[in-house]
Amino acid sequence: MTTAPSLRSVPTMDGPPEPELVRIRDVIYQTAGIFHPDNKLRLLQDRCGRRMKELKVQTLREYSECLTIRPTRQAELIALLNEITIGETSFFRNQPQLDALRRIVIPKILEAKSNLPLRRLRIWSAGCSTGEEPYTLRMLMLEELNVQLKDWSTEILATDLNERSLAHAEEAVYGSYSTRNLTPSYRNKYFIPQGDKLQVNALARSNISFSRLNLSDDSRMTFMKSMDAIFCCNVLIYFDLASKRRVIQHFFNNLLPHGYLFLGHSESLFGVNDDFRLVHLPGATAYVKGERTPAGGKSL
Amino acid sequence: MTAATATKQALLQRLDGLHQIPTIPAVLAPLLRYLQQPVEQLDVQKVTDLLSQDKSLAEQCLQMANSPLFGRAQNVQSLRGAVVSLAFHHVSDIAMSCGVLNMLPSDKASLDPVVFWEHSLGCALVSRQIARKINFGDPGKAYLAGLLHDLGIIVNLWVLPKEFRAAWEMGKGEGIPLHEAEQKSMGFTHCDSGRLLGERWALAPELIEVISYHHAPEKSAEHTGLVALVQLADLLCRMSGLNYGYVEERQVNLAEESGFGLLAQHSTALKDFDWARLTF
Numbered sequence A: 001m002t003t004a005p006s007l008r009s010v011p012t013m014d015g016p017p018e019p020e021l022v023r024i025r026d027v028i029y030q031t032a033g034i035f036h037p038d039n040k041l042r043l044l045q046d047r048c049g050r051r052m053k054e055l056k057v058q059t060l061r062e063y064s065e066c067l068t069i070r071p072t073r074q075a076e077l078i079a080l081l082n083e084i085t086i087g088e089t090s091f092f093r094n095q096p097q098l099d100a101l102r103r104i105v106i107p108k109i110l111e112a113k114s115n116l117p118l119r120r121l122r123i124w125s126a127g128c129s130t131g132e133e134p135y136t137l138r139m140l141m142l143e144e145l146n147v148q149l150k151d152w153s154t155e156i157l158a159t160d161l162n163e164r165s166l167a168h169a170e171e172a173v174y175g176s177y178s179t180r181n182l183t184p185s186y187r188n189k190y191f192i193p194q195g196d197k198l199q200v201n202a203l204a205r206s207n208i209s210f211s212r213l214n215l216s217d218d219s220r221m222t223f224m225k226s227m228d229a230i231f232c233c234n235v236l237i238y239f240d241l242a243s244k245r246r247v248i249q250h251f252f253n254n255l256l257p258h259g260y261l262f263l264g265h266s267e268s269l270f271g272v273n274d275d276f277r278l279v280h281l282p283g284a285t286a287y288v289k290g291e292r293t294p295a296g297g298k299s300l
Numbered sequence B: 001m002t003a004a005t006a007t008k009q010a011l012l013q014r015l016d017g018l019h020q021i022p023t024i025p026a027v028l029a030p031l032l033r034y035l036q037q038p039v040e041q042l043d044v045q046k047v048t049d050l051l052s053q054d055k056s057l058a059e060q061c062l063q064m065a066n067s068p069l070f071g072r073a074q075n076v077q078s079l080r081g082a083v084v085s086l087a088f089h090h091v092s093d094i095a096m097s098c099g100v101l102n103m104l105p106s107d108k109a110s111l112d113p114v115v116f117w118e119h120s121l122g123c124a125l126v127s128r129q130i131a132r133k134i135n136f137g138d139p140g141k142a143y144l145a146g147l148l149h150d151l152g153i154i155v156n157l158w159v160l161p162k163e164f165r166a167a168w169e170m171g172k173g174e175g176i177p178l179h180e181a182e183q184k185s186m187g188f189t190h191c192d193s194g195r196l197l198g199e200r201w202a203l204a205p206e207l208i209e210v211i212s213y214h215h216a217p218e219k220s221a222e223h224t225g226l227v228a229l230v231q232l233a234d235l236l237c238r239m240s241g242l243n244y245g246y247v248e249e250r251q252v253n254l255a256e257e258s259g260f261g262l263l264a265q266h267s268t269a270l271k272d273f274d275w276a277r278l279t280f
Helices: A019-032 A038-055 A060-068 A073-084 A095-112 A132-143 A163-171 A184-190 A241-254 B003-016 B028-035 B044-052 B055-065 B079-103 B113-133 B139-148 B151-159 B161-174 B178-186 B190-200 B205-213 B224-239 B258-266 B268-272
Strands: A120-126 A153-160 A191-194 A197-200 A208-212 A227-232 A255-263 A277-281 A284-288
Touching (some): A019 A038, A019 A073, A038 A073, A060 A073, A095 A120, A095 A284, A120 A132, A132 A208, A227 A241, A241 A255, B028 B044, B028 B079, B044 B055, B055 B079, B079 B113, B113 B151, B139 B205, B139 B224, B161 B178, B178 B190, B205 B224, B224 B258, B258 B268
Parallel strands (some): A153 A208
Antiparallel strands (some): A191 A197, A277 A284
16 A cells, blocks of 8 residues: 655655644744744644645645745634644543532632622633533533522533634534543433434534634724633643633633633643632642732631 | 440559550661661761661561552662662661561551551651751651651551540541541540650650641740651641541641641741642
8 A cells, every 4th residue: 555645745854844834833832822942843744744635735845835924824824723633522521620610619619699680691712622611511500490509500612722612512422432421310301312413402503502612802892891710621732831721711701710720630720820719629639819818827 | 424434444444454455566776776876977888787787677578669659660689788779767767667567556447557557657757858848857757757747647547546536536537637526526636636645665866856846836936847747747647648538528738727827937948839740
């Protein structure tokens, strides 16, 4: 078997990186804040390779022009970002985090908002990928509808950079891999069989709005206001420190004073941001706003 | 006399006439004394001989030497091999860990002894790791302090099993820390009973302080840093699933715990420590 002609011209990573690849890396970084260090350039090269095959483009130089000079450059940039930001996720991916949300975080948020006239909860799934996370959150809210959230309205905002992922999310049809953690109860209550797949039903699809958002787009980030909780799991791993800091600062501003930020299992704000305070919940961690107290002075 | 004082009195009386708590396995005391010498003076054969006096302990040490907890890549076949490959301080860590396991009753009516042991071992490992990362004193001492901090629970399990069971069930039912449940239902905590046993066994003063004050490090007088370190390691373990067999329904901010400020006075490296990602 021979290698596809479009890939033959892509150089290997031995030796100094290809200048055109470095140029593409810079374009991606400037547009989306996603930085590929030298040891990840092979991954970027592979993603570019997929687009080059699609466009029947032979060289990286030519492909770089598709991204920067040609009239369709904006569309091509989105197509390449779609290739770069394909996420791996599933329903109920991090059960301890969800348990902590339901049993500890929601009661604290409701308590903080108890004196406000507007009984509304706003949760943002930032980097929602193909939708499993926001639908999971919606199902949890529905479970609490007649318990903690009686008389409360809930709204889930789900955003991602990847248009293809968002289209998948809105279609809401999932295979066995991403539905592997579903209990029979959730499966029966919130899904409809579609051949050998499952579709999220209308109830669990209600009160969620999906939209495309670039976390590095400062002007749009400024408008994501009044959040009670933000979930941004395994998204910031794509960002370099400077971009990460900017995004986290936006999250800090987007959250209400009692707000919570949840990151992925192995992620930390250590060395990224000093404004958020780390809290340990059973089996999970989160970051809270709230006033700082001197070390050793308990406030909770 | 209130019910709580009566229970405390009962505890003291029972502890006085106590025969059922197994003592530290006989071999451990001489072994620990021997290992306190400078490492250059230690003799592998002597350590092996001391350990071999207790066959079941020797077997457990060998098993644990082969476990991933102690970072073994190759299989260790002989006790001598275990002693050599683990270095002497690990041998004392392992021997003490097995010793704690041997002290536990087999009754699983309340806190499962294995779950308790896992918490103790977890706390020992986390304490050692924090001590290493922030350059705090002797990591081996931190390990031992983490391992023995809940000695009082062993006392409670043996001496007042029914009363302790009620306290544990209250803790589980309300999702509150065990020492708070003990205080509410028995009028004293495992810190009090642990202190009694620690003093009777004439444990090192720093260990007695850790056992007595790991839920209130600000009360410790001499070894505040070590007590504070174990308080934080204990909290981390309990919040991360290495708990007493139930989930504490609460949110903990380590930086606001009294131990955090106290430990910061002993180590400037604490500010460079990532509590969200404690890695081994």
